[in-house]
Amino acid sequence: MSILVIHYFFFVAITVEAMTAALSAGRRSMDWFGVAMLGSITALGGGSIRDVLLGHYPLTWVAHPHYLFITCGAALATIPLARFMPHLRRLFLLLDAIGLAVFTVIGCNVALEMGQPVIVVIVAGMITGCLGGVLRDILCNEIPLLFRSELYASVSIVTGGLYLGGLQAGLPHDPVMLGAMAVGLTLRLLALRYGWNMPKFVYAGDLHARDGK
Amino acid sequence: MSILVIHYFFFVAITVEAMTAALSAGRRSMDWFGVAMLGSITALGGGSIRDVLLGHYPLTWVAHPHYLFITCGAALATIPLARFMPHLRRLFLLLDAIGLAVFTVIGCNVALEMGQPVIVVIVAGMITGCLGGVLRDILCNEIPLLFRSELYASVSIVTGGLYLGGLQAGLPHDPVMLGAMAVGLTLRLLALRYGWNMPKFVYAGDLHARDGK
Amino acid sequence: MSILVIHYFFFVAITVEAMTAALSAGRRSMDWFGVAMLGSITALGGGSIRDVLLGHYPLTWVAHPHYLFITCGAALATIPLARFMPHLRRLFLLLDAIGLAVFTVIGCNVALEMGQPVIVVIVAGMITGCLGGVLRDILCNEIPLLFRSELYASVSIVTGGLYLGGLQAGLPHDPVMLGAMAVGLTLRLLALRYGWNMPKFVYAGDLHARDGK
Numbered sequence: 001m002s003i004l005v006i007h008y009f010f011f012v013a014i015t016v017e018a019m020t021a022a023l024s025a026g027r028r029s030m031d032w033f034g035v036a037m038l039g040s041i042t043a044l045g046g047g048s049i050r051d052v053l054l055g056h057y058p059l060t061w062v063a064h065p066h067y068l069f070i071t072c073g074a075a076l077a078t079i080p081l082a083r084f085m086p087h088l089r090r091l092f093l094l095l096d097a098i099g100l101a102v103f104t105v106i107g108c109n110v111a112l113e114m115g116q117p118v119i120v121v122i123v124a125g126m127i128t129g130c131l132g133g134v135l136r137d138i139l140c141n142e143i144p145l146l147f148r149s150e151l152y153a154s155v156s157i158v159t160g161g162l163y164l165g166g167l168q169a170g171l172p173h174d175p176v177m178l179g180a181m182a183v184g185l186t187l188r189l190l191a192l193r194y195g196w197n198m199p200k201f202v203y204a205g206d207l208h209a210r211d212g213k
Numbered sequence: 214m215s216i217l218v219i220h221y222f223f224f225v226a227i228t229v230e231a232m233t234a235a236l237s238a239g240r241r242s243m244d245w246f247g248v249a250m251l252g253s254i255t256a257l258g259g260g261s262i263r264d265v266l267l268g269h270y271p272l273t274w275v276a277h278p279h280y281l282f283i284t285c286g287a288a289l290a291t292i293p294l295a296r297f298m299p300h301l302r303r304l305f306l307l308l309d310a311i312g313l314a315v316f317t318v319i320g321c322n323v324a325l326e327m328g329q330p331v332i333v334v335i336v337a338g339m340i341t342g343c344l345g346g347v348l349r350d351i352l353c354n355e356i357p358l359l360f361r362s363e364l365y366a367s368v369s370i371v372t373g374g375l376y377l378g379g380l381q382a383g384l385p386h387d388p389v390m391l392g393a394m395a396v397g398l399t400l401r402l403l404a405l406r407y408g409w410n411m412p413k414f415v416y417a418g419d420l421h422a423r424d425g426k
Numbered sequence: 427m428s429i430l431v432i433h434y435f436f437f438v439a440i441t442v443e444a445m446t447a448a449l450s451a452g453r454r455s456m457d458w459f460g461v462a463m464l465g466s467i468t469a470l471g472g473g474s475i476r477d478v479l480l481g482h483y484p485l486t487w488v489a490h491p492h493y494l495f496i497t498c499g500a501a502l503a504t505i506p507l508a509r510f511m512p513h514l515r516r517l518f519l520l521l522d523a524i525g526l527a528v529f530t531v532i533g534c535n536v537a538l539e540m541g542q543p544v545i546v547v548i549v550a551g552m553i554t555g556c557l558g559g560v561l562r563d564i565l566c567n568e569i570p571l572l573f574r575s576e577l578y579a580s581v582s583i584v585t586g587g588l589y590l591g592g593l594q595a596g597l598p599h600d601p602v603m604l605g606a607m608a609v610g611l612t613l614r615l616l617a618l619r620y621g622w623n624m625p626k627f628v629y630a631g632d633l634h635a636r637d638g639k
Contacts, residue, residue, distance in 0.1 A: 025360070026416025033367060034360025035414050048266065053474065055483035057268035065332035079414045086418055119491035134565075139347075141356045143567045147451070147460025154459060201461050201505045203452025205512055238573070239629025246580060247573025248627050261479065270481035278545035292627045299631055352560075354569045 006102060006177075011070060013099030016092060017043035018071040021136045022078035023085060028140050032076060038139055039075025040068055046132035050107050050124050054114060097155075097188040101181035103129040104156045108163055118164060125160035126153055151191040151198065159184030219315060219390075224283060226312030230256035231284040233309060234349045235291035236298060241353050245289060251352055252288025253281055259345035263320050263337050267327060310368075310401040314394035316342040317369045321376055331377060338373035339366055364404040364411065372397030432528060432603075437496060439525030442518060443469035444497040447562045448504035449511060454566050458502060464565055465501025466494055472558035476533050476550050480540060523581075523614040527607035529555040530582045534589055544590060551586035552579055577617040577624065585610030 018039035025035040044061045051059045061067045078085075085092070107128025111121040130153050134144040146152055159180050166176030190196065231252035238248040257274045264272045274280045291298075298305070320341025324334040343359050343366050350357040359365055372393050379389030403409065444465035451461040470487045477485045487493045504511075511518070533554025537547040556572050556579050563570040572578055585606050592602030616622065 022414070023416055023418060026414040027418075028356055028360075029413050029415050030356075030360040031362075031411035031413045033411050034357075037360060037366070052265055052478055053485060054488065055268075055481075059266060062267065062329065062333050065330050065336075068332060068336065082414075082416050082418065116488065117491050119494060120488050123491075123494065138351060138564060139357060139360070141354065141567065143454055143456075144460075144565060147454075147456040147463060147565070149457075153463070198457035198459050200455050200457045201448070201452040201508075202455045203449055203508050205449060205453075205508065235627070236629055236631060239627040240631075241569055241573075242626050242628045243569075243573040244575075244624035244626045246624050247570075250573060250579070265478055268481075272479060275480065275542065275546050278543050278549075281545060281549065295627075295629050295631065351564060352570060352573070354567065 006106065009098060009102040010106065012095060013102045014043040014067065014071055015074040016095040016099050017132055018074040019078045019081075020092065020096060021132075022075040023082065024136055024140050025075070026079070026082060032079070035079065036072040036075045038136060039078075040071040041139065042132045042136040043071040043074075044068075044132070045135040046103060046128045046130060047107065047110075049131045049135075050110065050127045053127070054111060054116065054120075054124065056110055056114060093192055094189070097185050097192070098181075100129045100152065100156060100188060101159050101184040103132075104159045104184065105163055105177055105181060108160045112164075112167075118168075121164055122157060122160045125163075126156045129153075129156040129159075148200070149197070151187065151196055154198065155184050155188040155191065158187060219319065222311060222315040223319060225308060226315045227256035227280060227284055228287040229305060229308040229312050230345055231287040232291045232294075233305065234345075235288040236295065237349055237353050238288070239292070239295060245292070248292065249285040249288045251349060252291075253284040254352065255345045255349040256284040256287075257281075257345070258348040259316060259341045259343060260320065260323075262344045262348075263323065263340045266340070267324060267329065267333075267337065269323055269327060306405055307402070310398050310405070311394075313342045313365065313369060313401060314372050314397045316345075317372045317397065318376055318390055318394060321373045325377075325380075331381075334377055335370060335373045338376075339369040342366075342369040342372075361413070362410070364400065364409055367411065368397050368401040368404065371400060432532065435524060435528040436532065438521060439528045440469040440493065440497055441500040442521040442525050443558055444500040445504045445507075446518065446522060447558075448501040449508065450562055450566050451501070452505070452508060458505070461505065462498040462501045464562060465504075466497040467565065468558045468562040469497040469500075470494075470558070471561040472529060472554045472556060473533065473536075475557045475561075476536065476553045479553070480537060480542065480546075480550065482536055482540060519618055520615070523611050523618075524607075526555045526578065526582060526614060527585050527610040529558075530585045530610065531589055531603055531607060534586045538590075538593075544594075547590055548583060548586045551589075552582040555579075555582040555585075574626070575623070577613065577622055580624065581610050581614045581617070584613060 021039045021042035022035045025038040028034075030038065040061075044067060047060050051057065104125040108121050108125035110128075111124035116124065130146050133152075134146050137144040137146075162183055163177055163180035166180060167173065234252045234255035235248045238251040243251065253274075257280065260273050264270065317338040321334050321338035323341075324337035329337065346365075347357040347359050350359070375396055376390055376393035379393060380386065447465045447468035448461045451464040456464065470493060473486050477483065530551040534547050534551035536554075537550035542550065559578075560570040560572050563572070588609055589603055589606035592606060593599065
């Protein structure tokens with residue numbers, strides 16, 4: 001069951017990631033090609049970085065190239081739909097939060113099947129869930145929001161930790177997976193609702209700037 | 214025949230890529246090391262990203278390290294020659310357009326020899342032809358021109374598509390390769406001559422900025 | 427002997443790299459997660475890029491995930507300690523210079539054990555020693571200091587060249603390694619003391635900006 005559900009969720013996730021990235025491209029006045037490319041890189045980049053770092057070949061979009069049609073299509077479809085986006089904000093935030101949980105679980109699964117140690121499994125989930133957005137921000141010449149924003153990565157770590165912990169406790173896979181995703185989703189939505197943030201570190205010194213490093 | 218020709222074209226291509234990247238470095242007042250490194254990353258980065266994403270080892274410059282002498286040498290030679298560059302602008306644009314076609318065909322070939330599906334072959338050609346410039350722009354702290362500029366990536370996709378289509382139609386390799394390169398080169402030069410651009414997507418909303426993603 | 431020493435030096439190196447990166451994160455007002463992530467990426471990113479480019483799996487932090495605790499811990503510990511940093515500037519610059527030499531030798535060793543050619547060995551050392559800082563600067567939305575600053579990369583190349591040259595001359599490993607590191611360390615400290623810099627290349631032309639590449 002769950003595998004099929006995850007599969008559907010995955011398509012929802014890459015579609016939403018590509019569409020939100022398309023809006024970023026629009027804010028930078030990119031051309032249609034840039035929109036399609038930024039959407040695809042954002043939607044599939046996190047999983048690609050995970051696979052490259054773990055040496056897990058072939059990459060998802062190489063094994064299933066039609067995913068590129070989904071991400072390019074979703075990004076380009078955003079252009080005419082952009083005017084309606086603000087009205088769909090809550091829906092997109094919900095789908096995006098679901099996508100974060102889905103990407104995290106998928107990333108953990110890849111590392112688990114490779115027999116990676118616990119920490120690497122959690123990190124693999126976080127990379128899959130979060131780094132696509134970091135690539136998007138780098139390509140838009142912005143400091144990654146991930147490093148300064150709501151509990152996005154923390155949600156991914158909690159989701160991955162609960163998922164892995166449940167499996168290691170010998171609990172059945174599907175309830176553990178859905179439970180971990182539900183907790184992560186709830187935490188993310190609460191963070192958005194109440195504007196929860198990690199405390200910030202503000203430093204005005206210049207050790208670094210002067211040491212030429 | 215063609216292999217040898219491609220080989221010579223490849224040296225022209227990495228030389229031109231390294232020299233134009235050196236000018237970017239000069240606009241950012243980088244030091245001589247930065248010039249050599251930015252030139253090498255720009256000239257060899259597209260192929261390196263392709264090989265890493267496809268798991269195609271060893272990378273070109275690892276198998277042929279002397280290529281690094283060519284790219285570093287070309288980038289450093291640009292420093293004394295910079296004053297003449299504006300007068301050579303048309304020549305450089307021509308050589309750069311040839312380089313785009315050459316990189317694209319080489320990238321497609323790598324994916325073809327790995328038995329990759331059609332879409333991946335086209336994408337591999339585009340990555341090889343275009344992503345070196347994206348790395349250059351990221352390192353120069355600019356939004357990649359590729360996402361906002363002339364039909365650079367489109368030219369690569371057309372070239373790769375014609376090359377692959379011709380081969381799949383059972384046509385002989387050399388005419389197909391040279392024909393695809395000729396069409397791509399012509400399209401690129403026409404785009405430069407008439408300032409053809411992809412339509413842009415301009416969006417001023419803030420869904421994205423507010424959802425912390 | 428030396429292997430153990432290098433091992434200890436490595437922990438010092440990743441700790442110092444993570445702490446200096448944490449200060450960069452603080453200057454960008456990143457949250458605690460961003461501080462830990464930027465510190466880890468900076469400390470372990472150079473070696474990760476080296477391993478990915480050479481196809482050398484598993485990556486260091488995948489094989490030894492507890493390194494992530496060191497880098498995250500060092501980065502987070504920097505938050506309360508930041509106020510003392512300016513007073514420790516000389517110590518940090520010394521430790522950072524040692525780290526550069528250590529990373530370089532470790533990177534050269536990885537390529538040597540893979541049987542890579544001479545140039546690739548030197549480049550692998552430089553990538554290991556320098557690219558972590560480039561990733562840090564990209565994520566902080568700055569032009570990499572490496573391309574504009576003190577003889578940081580040059581020191582890495584000299585260290586790697588002496589190390590490799592000594593080994594190829596048949597000299598015993600430990601004295602060669604320690605000697606190369608001592609020369610590199612001295613050169614780096616002299617460059618800092620006297621503000622040595624590579625000459626810069628300044629170019630105001632626009633060939634590049636206009637050619638859409």
